[in-house]
Amino acid sequence: MQLTDEEKKRRRTRSIAIACTLAGMVVLFYLVTIVRLGSNVANRTF
Amino acid sequence: MTDTSMEITRPGLDAGALSNTGSVGDFFALMKPRVMSLVLFTAFVGLIVAPGSMHPVLGLATLICIGVGAGASGALNMWYDADIDAIMQRTAARPVPRGLISADQALTFGTVLAVGSVLTMGLLVNWPAALLLAFTIGFYLFVYTMWLKRRTPQNIVIGGAAGAFPPMIGWVAATGTISLEPIVLFLIIFMWTPPHFWALALNRSGDYSRAGIPMLPVTAGGDVTRRQILIYSLIMAPIGMLPAVIGLGGMAYMVLSGLLGAVFVVLAWRVFSRREGREAEQAARQLFGFSILYLLLLFAVLLTEHVSGVKAIAWISV
Numbered sequence: 033m034q035l036t037d038e039e040k041k042r043r044r045t046r047s048i049a050i051a052c053t054l055a056g057m058v059v060l061f062y063l064v065t066i067v068r069l070g071s072n073v074a075n076r077t078f
Numbered sequence: 079m080t081d082t083s084m085e086i087t088r089p090g091l092d093a094g095a096l097s098n099t100g101s102v103g104d105f106f107a108l109m110k111p112r113v114m115s116l117v118l119f120t121a122f123v124g125l126i127v128a129p130g131s132m133h134p135v136l137g138l139a140t141l142i143c144i145g146v147g148a149g150a151s152g153a154l155n156m157w158y159d160a161d162i163d164a165i166m167q168r169t170a171a172r173p174v175p176r177g178l179i180s181a182d183q184a185l186t187f188g189t190v191l192a193v194g195s196v197l198t199m200g201l202l203v204n205w206p207a208a209l210l211l212a213f214t215i216g217f218y219l220f221v222y223t224m225w226l227k228r229r230t231p232q233n234i235v236i237g238g239a240a241g242a243f244p245p246m247i248g249w250v251a252a253t254g255t256i257s258l259e260p261i262v263l264f265l266i267i268f269m270w271t272p273p274h275f276w277a278l279a280l281n282r283s284g285d286y287s288r289a290g291i292p293m294l295p296v297t298a299g300g301d302v303t304r305r306q307i308l309i310y311s312l313i314m315a316p317i318g319m320l321p322a323v324i325g326l327g328g329m330a331y332m333v334l335s336g337l338l339g340a341v342f343v344v345l346a347w348r349v350f351s352r353r354e355g356r357e358a359e360q361a362a363r364q365l366f367g368f369s370i371l372y373l374l375l376l377f378a379v380l381l382t383e384h385v386s387g388v389k390a391i392a393w394i395s396v
Contacts, residue, residue, distance in 0.1 A: 042101045049102045057198070060139055064202045067135045 100179040107173050108156055108184055109149030109191075116373070117148040117244045123377040124248030124263055127326060127384045132252045136203060140251040143199035144244055146191050147211045151218040151240070153188030157181050158223050162289040168282060199251070207251035214243040231294040238271030239264075245377075262320045269314040270373055273307045273346060277366040280304070280349070281359050300358075304350045307365070311346035315339030318376055328383045335379070338372050 035043065121144045125137055132140075156163065156174050164175035173179040179187075192215050200208030222237030242264045249260035276294055279286060280303055283295040295303045318339045322332035345368055348361040382388070 039099055042099065045102050046100070046105070049105075060142065060198075061202065063135045064139055067133050 099177075100173060100183065104173040104178045105187060108153040108179060108187060110152030110155075111149075113152060113241075114145055114148045116370075117241070118145050119374070120263070120267065120377055121244035121248040123381045124245030124260060125252050126248075127259070127380055128249045128252035130253060136251075139202045140199070140207070140248065143195045143203065143208075143211060144247055144251075147195035147199075147215050148244070150188045150191035150195060151215050153184050153191060154215075154219045155223050157184035157188055158219070159227075160184070162228075162291060165289040166282075166285045168285055203251045204254050206254055207247055210243065210247050210250050214240055214247065217243075228291060231292050231297045233292070234275045235272050238268055238275070241271060242267035258324060259321070259326045262317075262324060262326065265317050265320070266314070266376065267373065269310060269317050270369065273310045273314065273342075274366065274369040274373075276303050276307050276310075277349065277362045277369060280362040300353060304353065308343075308346045308350040311343050315343050318342075318372075321380060327380055328388060330383055330388060331376075331379045335376055338375055342368065342372055 118141055122141060125132065125140060156172055159169075160172075160174040160181050163169035163172050169175070174181055174184050192212075196208050196212045196215070199211050218237070218240035222233065222240055226233040226237050245263040245267070246256065246260040249263070250256060279293040279295050280300060283293065283300070286293040287296045294306060316339070319332060319335045321327035322329075322335060327335070342365075345361070345365040349358075349365050352358045352361045
């Protein structure tokens with residue numbers, strides 16, 4: 033199946049959007065980990 | 079899928095055809111962004127008015143999960159309803175009937191978003207909220223879209239529950255439990271949905287009739303629908319004031335919800351009393367437009383009272 037230039041452009045934009053979404057999820061999981069870890073570290077017993 | 083939908087062949091319903099033509103915007107449209115914005119707003123209010131405090135990052139994660147979950151519901155709805163969407167004027171421009179995204183792609187996209195949003199909610203926020211989000215997505219897809227929508231004029235009465243869950247999900251995300259307050263918020267949206275949708279359906283009954291959807295104006299006629307709109311509005315208006323009664327809303331909420339409820343009932347009465355011609359169409363359009371404003375304002379006042387602390391001052395002074 034031969035893609036037109038417009039279809040190639042759309043596929044590229046979709047790929048970028050997926051990459052951005054995945055990167056966003058990594059950042060979100062990282063931030064939530066820091067938030068949860070932070071409060072637990074503050075509340076830990078010695 | 080019904081037999082009827084299986085027989086229809088259009089580019090968008092033919093798996094694989096034009097499978098590379100959908101743009102990012104088309105996939106975004108698949109998530110019903112306007113519905114999503116209302117879902118996010120009501121969920122945000124549920125999150126904010128819940129007791130206790132939640133870290134902003136966890137709040138953001140909650141809203142992302144709820145928004146994506148709502149988008150998943152929209153995409154799965156567009157996958158299943160592609161055949162009737164193509165027939166109705168209001169929905170014919172959606173990406174699947176236009177052939178920009180194949181039905182298979184919509185199904186995959188919706189499934190990935192649904193599973194992803196529920197798992198993320200469970201892992202990052204809490205599992206009760208994740209279960210409620212999963213239940214909401216499932217209810218919208220299996221109960222409303224697949225079961226009720228094409229079978230009964232009560233479709234949006236029962237199916238409307240799916241749209242009423244978001245503030246409850248927000249509350250559960252913040253507290254981990256369900257109490258009276260989120261149930262009241264649920265009830266407001268639940269009772270608001272029938273008059274809201276029937277006001278729209280009154281002017282679109284031709285569309286629904288062509289698509290074979292048994293909306294109340296199609297099966298029971300305009301007069302019955304107008305009476306039902308009035309009855310539901312009369313029940314909904316006092317329910318809209320309940321947050322002030324149980325202490326979730328303050329004086330401002332009590333006054334505004336009373337006024338807005340009264341306007342809602344007046345507009346419903348106009349719909350009930352004007353039954354033919356342009357006046358009848360205009361009355362239904364006005365009620366539909368106002369119903370959106372009504373819900374937005376009710377939740378906006380609750381939000382404002384909680385964020386500003388005005389509510390506490392008002393109750394102390396009483």
